[in-house]
Amino acid sequence: MDKLFSTIEDQIKKLDSRGLDISDPGVKSVLERENYYNVINGYKELFIDKTHTGDDEKYKEGTNFNELYSLYLFDRELRNICMKYILEIENNIKSIISHDFSKKYGHDNYLKISNFDIKVKHWERKTAAQKIGNIAELTANIQRDISRQLSKNNPAISHYMLTYGYVPLWILVNSLTLGTISMFYSYLIQKDQNDIGKKLKLKPDEMTKILFILTIYRNACAHDERFYNLKAIKNNTKPNMIKTNPLHSKMNITKDKGGNPTYGKNDLFAIVIIFKLILKEDSFDEFIDLVKLHIDNLSNQLSTISTEDVLVEMGFPANWHDIKDI
Known part of the structure; x- marks a missing residue:
């Protein structure tokens, strides 16, 4: 059946x-400004009986509309905060990769397949031709x-x-997406990855996972997706997780039956x-201080x-x- 158009008044009646609790007279203006789907369908789950x-x-x-809206606004602030620091990391990583690669292979050799790792690893489950094809796809994207x-x-x-007929990598890297940089790093030879x-x-292996996870969350920030409970899922089924590291132990995070920490693997932590x-x-x-400030503000709402x-x-x-003091 077709989804019929609902007026703001219809939407408010449905919520009632x-x-x-939609007694606040500001509900109508919020729904007109922010969109019913974004606020209600995006953030109602915790409030449903x-x-x-x-x-x-x-x-x-006792659930009040303003509680949902406060969670919605909290999520928006969380996206903005995280985006700022993801961009800081992205800039650093792009600079390090472009400098190291250019120093070894020249400033204009980022399109040569021979400068990447064309050997097929046993876990990759692909042929040599497919591996080279993947690298060729990367260079084509560039x-x-x-x-x-x-x-x-x-x-x-x-x-x-x-002027020169080419673009140096340290210039080009600023326009490449984090996803492209992530793939670029993953196809470098082992020594270059190590360096x-x-x-x-x-x-x-830590760096590769981190770049993939950062790409997922960066894209969510850029497209204003629901953020606070986002899980990094690969191919819509398999979780994409960062490597377990000493911070998980220092935080005393419990482990599941598979030995993985229950927090801090494929979530916002x-x-x-x-x-x-x-x-x-x-x-x-x-x-950390900014996140705590907004969590405290949300708590009051x-x-x-x-x-x-x-x-x-x-x-x-x-x-x-506690991670701030570790």
């Missing part, structure tokens, strides 16, 4: 029938990005291409751990659910703030 057995869903007794930047008259890209990882005190590993101390401390309920959805252990 489901037990949501799971014991209700009727045909339609019901909100927990070429397409150069073309896009030229079509947009990007000043730096246009200058180097028109880059050493600058960040990370092993290649994994991003906190990544920040701890890569950001400078003052940047990390600033990040909640009555039907607790801050702990939100923290569990975020993948934050109860002692999450």
